[in-house]
Every structure is written in C-alpha cells, then in structure tokens.
Amino acid sequence: MIEARFQGRLGGFTLDVSLSTPASGVTVLFGPSGSGKTTLLRCLAGLTRLPGRLSVMGETWQDGAVFMPPHRRRIGYVFQDAALFEHLNVGGNLLYGRRRAGLGMDAEFDRVVALLGLEPLLARGVAKLSGGERQRVAIGRALLSDPRLLLMDEPLASLDADRKAEVAPYVEALSRDARIPIFYVTHDVTEAARLGDRMLLMREGRIVETVALRGAAPDADARAWLARRLAQVGGDELAAELVLSGASPTVARLAVEALRSSGPEA
C-alpha cells in the first residue's frame, strides 16, 4: 500500500490530500492546471516538503520530524521537461541513477533499453535528441535507477501531437509491463483513461473523487473501450459515459470541464 496524508500551504496554494492506493498498477492524478497534481507528486518524491506522513510498502518516508530526503527514496521521477543531464550522452544519463543503485549494464538494462527503443541513441549527445526521444530517455533513466515507485509528471504534455503519438505507445507498454506502482500526472482525460487503473480527481489542492478505471465497463478490455469512447465523445455525452461507467455525477462534470479547458485533443 501507498498511504499518504499531506496538508500545508505553499505560497498562496493549499494542498490537503489523503490517499491510500494499492502498490501496483497505474494511479492517475487527474485534474485541471493548478489543482495540485504536480505538488502532490513532488511531495511523494520528497522534492517538496509539506507537513504530513507517507509510507510506501511498509517503509516510512515521512512522518512528523522524520523526512527521508529524495536521494534516499527508491523512486523514479520523470519530469515534464525530461530534465536530462546536458553534459552526458544518452548512455551516461541512463546509467547515472543505475550506477548509484549499485547496478550496471545488465540484462535489465538491455530490457529497458529495448522496451523504450533506445539502442540507436545510446552514444548520442543529449542536445541532438528530439523532444520525443528526450522523454523516452528520461523515462528509461528513471526506470533504470531500480525504483520501487515510479512518478511521472505529464511526460507527454510538452510534446506536439506527432511526438505524443510517438511516445504514447512506449508509455502504454510501460504501464502494462510495470512491475512497480506508477503515479501518473495528466490533465488529458484520454491519456488518463488509456493508462490508468484508477484515477484520483484533483481540484484546488484536494482529491475530490477516486475512480476505478479498470473493469469499469462491461467489456473484457474495459480500458480500451473507455479510451475509445472518451476519444470519440465530448461534452454531455462524455458525462453520461462516465456516469454509466461508475463515476459519480460530480466526477463526470469535472472530467467534462477539464476536457473543455484543455481543448479538443485526441
């Protein structure tokens, strides 16, 4: 289990959340900009410190005066802007965290490199990568640091439609392949439905609703079905679909608003 409770102010913003999710599958943090998704993710990583407590799979990472600094937490973090090290090549980036985890270029390294299609890039300088390639390297770098929890902050949001289409399949493969729990921040409802096992709906620093996405629809391949529907419909139809799939009217309304505010995507 991953159990967290954070309550505190950060400038003019107040985060007040409490969550308890299984330590497997993809938990999507979903909500409009400024709803506190990234702040919550940073609190889980220890990059931002707000009063509260956090335990991950029985290990206390934060509780009162106890605060494990980020470099002691076994996390992988994918930043929205990739945040690759410009002074290292792709291989150097991938191995930065792996070496510090006491590992090297082993079978798992080859597996992740293959999963993300990074073989042809290994010797390349970071400056010579496209946006989509950068994001794939960032995902690989995080995975290779041998994390127990993978945190991804809108890894596709900074990419244009073509790049997004290029990287999305890798992320999807990862979400199916994942041996560790993933927290995935997005404000894109299609992405949320496609990748998530569950969705925490956030608004104004609070989690307003938790939605189970997997098995929500009657079909066997429930998520694919929901993703298809969400991609096709908009507005009130979407609200209806969400209600039908088990979400409350509040959730449906929020999802529709988020979809409208983020413009017609997919």
Next chain:
Amino acid sequence: MSGLADILWLTLRLAGVTTLILLLVATPLAWWLARSRAWWSEIVGALVALPIVLPPTVLGFYLLIALGPHSVLMAPLQALGVRTLAFTFTGLVIGSVIYSLPFAVQPLRNAFQAVGDRPLEAAATLRAGPWDAFLTVAVPLARPGFVVAAVLAFAHTVGEFGVVLMIGGGIPGETEVLSIEIYRLVEALEWGQAHLIAGGLLVFAFAVVLSLLLLDRRTARPRP
C-alpha cells in the same frame, strides 16, 4: 633592480596562486549566493562586489593596516613569529584575492544560477546526495563559468596596480610586479623598456578578452 624575467615570473606566480585560491574560495561562495533565498545574502553579495567600485588605493590602505604589525588580525600570526604580512608576497596574494574576488564570484554565480534547480532535483531522484550532485552535475554544467572566472581572475591580477603598490610597495624580487615596473620605468624616463612591457600587457589583455568572447559564443550557441 631585478631583471625583467624575474618580474614577469613574480607576476605570473602571483596571478597563478591568486587564481587557484580564488577558485577554491569563490566556488562555495558563488554556490551559496546563487542558491540562497535569504534577502541578506545580497549584503554578502554587495561586500563581494565592493572591490569593483572601491578605489584600489582605499582597499590597499585598509589591507595595509589589517596586515601590518599593529593589526589585531595579525595577533594570532605574531604568536607564530610572523610580525607583518605587509610588503610580503603572502600579503600581495591576500590583497589580490580580495581585489579580484568579484571577478571570480560573479561568473560562477551566474553559471550556477543558469544551471537552476531542475538538474539537481533530477540528480536527487537518481540517488545522488547533495555533494555527489554538486560534483557530478552542477560543476560540469557550470564549466563555462569556471573558465571565465579563472581567466578573469588571472588577467585582473596581472593588471592590478593600486592595491599591489599599497600592500606590496614594489620591493624588487618580493613584491614588484609588471604594472609597477612600468610605472617605475616611466618615472626613470626609460620609455623603451616601458613600451615593451606595456605593449606586451596590451596584447595579453586583448587575447584574454577575445578568448572570453569566443568562449561565450561557443557556449551560447543554440542547440539544434
């Protein structure tokens, strides 16, 4: 009078030692100035920058007093048998370090600020502790800043006059550097020799500025 080679050697030795000490002192200082959010860190920043606007003779005057035989700062050293640091090579190094400090701190501070939080956060999520992240991420990313700081500190030390004259007194073989030698030669009406050194320093200064500009151009080149 000592030969020109001795004076040149002394000048280069002074600039070299000063640059080395400056990099060691300025790196943590610039790092702290770049990352501190406390308003009063700007007071420290202003103190560091002071030598830029202060007349060198003023700085040299205070240093002469501070390093002289009657200074309280010298008391601990006097217990060890060192009476004064005024008019010594060591005194010259101390004066040069203080006088050139802003020229080393400012490029490093800018470079560290340009690195920003993000690469360090990324390093932290990849198991790098603060020291590890500083040495393997911040320093390599700030490398252009280190080059600029070293070049400026070296060149500025070679070119200083006022502080060096006040604290050093231009003692041949001990504290007489090129810039003071030029002044002495002109006073002695030995214009030919003065021309030689002045011309040499002019070429040196031009080479320094040109290499800095070329360096800046290379690092500022937009990424494809």
